[in-house]
Amino acid sequence: MRKAARLALVVAATALAACHGRQTQDLVLKIASQRGSTRAVMEAAGVLQGAPYKIEWSEFPSAQALLEALDGGAVDAGLVGDAPFMFAYASGAPIKAVQALRADNGGAATAIVVPAASPIRSLADLKGRRIAAGKGSIGHYLLLLALARAGLKPSDVTIVFLAPGDAKAALTAGSVDAWASWDPYVAQAVLHDHDQVLVNGRGLLHDVGFEAASDTAIAGKHAALDDFLGRLAKAWRWAADNPGAYAQVLSKQTGLPLDVAVYTVKQRGRYLAVPIDADVEADERAVMGRFHDAGVIANPPDVHAALDPSFNDAVTP
Known part of the structure; x- marks a missing residue:
């Protein structure tokens, strides 16, 4: 009888494990990607093989659009710049930063561009001009920092809030004088439209990005998110060593x-x-403070509460 009872327990445990495995395989992570960046790097690096969940990808043209989807529950997580993340969090979006990323190129991927024939040749020349930017975007944040460096206030210029496609059209048409944006939009403007970089983020931006996740996904899909973030961290390490291959897939x-x-x-x-540590938190307090000083965020929330370090182990190789 005891042998039969033990056998029954083994069979039951095996069945439970199989059931759990099926449930895990049936789990879907809804991941957002801006212009293919996250999806491209993970597929190029080959890190998704054997993932115990399915991934449903969604593509967005900007962090603002991605964060709106995250706020509305249409996606579980996605990569955004720190400035748009903080802007969305301050607006009440139920989200957290679950992984931080840093670039070593000092913010060069974000820039203010002007047409090749523009008379604007310095930051001081921006005074009285119309400048396109996405509200709360990393371009908007760079613009605020650049104006401050030149001794200008936001009120010294007219900031026209536009999505990337509309901003580029406005710059081409001459209805704005400059555009604060990020790659690949800056790359397209420089390489294909022959616009000029007035200033980029080197020496101005901390160049922090975040994989942001909804509170609902963090609570209900924590283990899957942790696994995904580990794979994503591995993919970015691969891309750092294989930039050409990553660019090809992108x-x-x-x-x-x-x-x-x-x-x-x-x-x-x-x-x-x-x-996600004290250094990251200090950088984000600076972002929130700059937006507050510019009147973009009226009542800054607690930055510490926006950062979830419970996934930090996923960063470890």
């Missing part, structure tokens, strides 16, 4: 011209996952 997957993809990867530099 171009193929997004339809970006290869020269634009190569420029984008080069300007970003080595982009690696790092722990």
Whole structure:
């Protein structure tokens, strides 16, 4: 009888494990990607094989659009710049930063561009001008920092809030004088439209990105997110060592011209996952403070509460 009872327990445990395995395999992570970046790097690096869940990819043209989807529950997680993340969090979005990333190229992938024939040749020349930017975007944040460096206030210019496609059209039409944006849009403007970089983020931006996740996904899919973030961190390490191969996949997957993809990867530099720690928090307090000083965020929330370090182990190789 005891032998039969033990056998019954083994059979039951095996059945339970099999059931759990099926449930895990049936789990879906809804991952957002901006212009293919996250999907491209993970597929190029080959890190998704054997993942115990399915991934449903969604593509977005900007962090703002991605964060709106995250806020609305349409996606579970996605990669965004720190400035748009903080802007969305301050607006009440139920999200957290679950992985931080830092680029070693000092913010070169974000820039203010002007037409080649523009008389604007210095930051001081921006006074009285119309400048396009996405509200709360990393371009908007760079613009605020650049104005401050030149001794200008946001009120010294007219900031026109536009999505990337509309901003580029406005710059081409001459209805704005400059555009604060990021790659691959800057790359396209420089390489294909012959616009000029007035200033980029070197020496101005901390160049932090975040994989952001909804509170619902963090609570309900924590183990799967942890596994995904580990794979993503591995993919970015691979991309840092194989920029050419990453650019090739980025171009193929997004339809970006290869020269634009190569420029984008080069300007970003080595982009690696790092722990969410006191240094990251200090950088984000600076972002929130700058937006507050500019009147973009009226009542800044607690930055510490926006950062979830419970996934930090996923950064470890």
